Amino acid sequence: MRWLCILFPQLALDAVLRSREDADAPLALLSGPPQRRVLQAVNESARAHGLRSGQSLTHARMLLERFDTVEHDPAQIEHWQQFLASWAYGFSGHVSLDFPRTLLLEVASSLRLFGPWPELEQRLRAELQALGFQHRLVLAPNPLAARVLTNVADGLAVDEQTLQAELQRLPVARSGLPGVLVESLQRMGLRRLQQVLELPRDGLAKRFPPQLLAHLDQLQGHHPLALSCYQPPDRFRQRIEFNFDVESNSSLLFPLRRLISDLATFLAGRDCGVQRFALLLEHRRQPASEVPVGLLGAERDPERLFELARGRLERIELAAPVQALTLLAEDLPRFVPAAAELFSNRPQQSQSWLQVCERLRARLGDKVVQPLAAVDEHRPERSWLAQERGDAAARPPGPRPGWLLAEPELLNDLFPRVLAGPERIESGWWDGEDVRRDYYLIETRDGRRAWAFHAAGRPGPFWVHGWFA
Structure with missing residues (x-):
């Protein structure tokens, strides 16, 4: 051994x-009772001015005033x-x-x-x-x-x-x-x-x-x-206490980078990632402010984690001066590195779609940018569900537009070009909101492609339910 x-x-x-x-x-750690404060340890700068471990604080102040x-x-x-x-x-x-x-x-x-x-x-x-x-x-x-x-x-x-x-x-x-x-x-x-x-x-x-x-x-x-x-341990908790009140978000970036670096070190040791963590901003006379940071997938790269946390932190307004910053991470799933090509032609500056989504969520908020998941429902308006995190589920079969309208709109083009269809959808009879539609992939005179329908078995004007990019 x-x-x-x-x-x-x-x-x-x-x-x-x-x-x-x-x-x-110059820095010194102090110990001992109030009536006799003693230097427990000193850094190199303090040692260069004559300060030593074991000296009394009074003696040290005589050698170095500040x-x-x-x-x-x-x-x-x-x-x-x-x-x-x-x-x-x-x-x-x-x-x-x-x-x-x-x-x-x-x-x-x-x-x-x-x-x-x-x-x-x-x-x-x-x-x-x-x-x-x-x-x-x-x-x-x-x-x-x-x-x-x-x-x-x-x-x-x-x-x-x-x-x-x-x-x-x-x-x-x-x-x-x-x-x-x-x-x-x-x-x-x-x-x-x-x-x-x-x-x-x-x-x-x-x-x-x-x-x-x-x-x-x-x-x-x-x-x-x-x-x-x-x-x-199964959770990570790290805290940095400040010697002064921090009143701006930018002053929190240095301790935040240190906390993120410690989190990445902890994750690498356990061979796991993090998908959700929280920043706790501690104030003097009011409860701590919590800044949640959520990711679409498990991650442990310190630069990427810091970029996302900084985006969340910069969006908030400090309720009061901050006295301490705590990072708490309890959601630590397995980490599987993303597969990459051996000889990638993609520039180094480019980012994956998942990274772009996470940066947008950090800047704009979780409610603005949300992943979509497919639901076992044939009615198009109910076949998608916005979720807070996680990868999007598989899309249903057949052509589906990336932009689905909140309410179908009547198509003004009387003679569109039919590219595919019909696809009949009959569903919802059990909850009183049944639909019977024939869907088509059509192209309008100005070259746009739409997903449109009319009542099943009754040809009539098309109603546009979504547009293709």
Whole structure:
């Protein structure tokens, strides 16, 4: 087995930075009681001005008068670790969250799918960088060795032959042992793990609790480490809270793009799409405004989802300043990529008919542009039904116009050219609205084609029921 460990050394800070437009501005996460506020973490810009983790807020203000602060929320670490696990699920079916700020993936089978380790490593780093998370990667034969080696290395890939040498170079303080055991070993003059491994096991068993030998055996792969398996959730919910009141729709586009990108990452990990999601605009003194976004088919392309969501968002007028934006998606059907030709002659700028319809719906509204579905009904005026979403059902047999009039109109042309027909339709006797008509495909003197009828068995003037494009 091959285990990959991904360590996120500043997960809480990265989670805040990725939601800010100006990520280079000095920023610090605060923790501690009100009477003694302490800097929990700082970004590179703040560190360049002398700010450090563990400093008091008063001391930090003396070094740098103005910098942004955000309250450190430990619950957010768990939230973002779950999000990153959903991303990692796209690379391995065995993902573990048993260590804080860490993902463990079994990637032996993934290497056969995604290519050798250098290619997989490059892809993982590129995607994590796009997501905005600092990280360290180590590949090892067992999960505990992979986790421990991330304490001292990044990009290291070891196998069974080289594992022992890497473990022997580990400092005891970075070997993953509890602090009490580390202190006891260091008092005995043991600084490297090699010195501990060279001691007789009987002597270690007498001097130290069983936890020490169990940890050493798991590090070397002599005993397996039991890990829990991550299961991706059936819904997606992500929230961005603002430090100020947002009063314009355009100011919501940057956080919206980040939320859509996170949704697309989640969908790719679960290998599914989204057909309906909602944007919740949270206000200070009134209920949240909901902006529903519906698609005609399942989709997970971030650019397309963002374009549709932006169209819906730009159409509304904010009821009040927005304090937070939430994206909620619960309708996550299977995603089947659309088939395409290997050598397509269509220009890159062109879009499919389904994409055009969705953009029109986003701009004009769901009630203006609706797909049609065929109904098991012979009367033409009742054979179509507008539906909120979904692909249109199959058309009934025979020539049917694309434009059906709300009410039939008398044809002024007395001598039209009959191209096809008659097609008799008799229906509706059971509900008192029965019809008996003979339909024809006709062409008028000015070249237009119409779908017209007269009473069955009684030739007379034509009534136009629809026009062909």
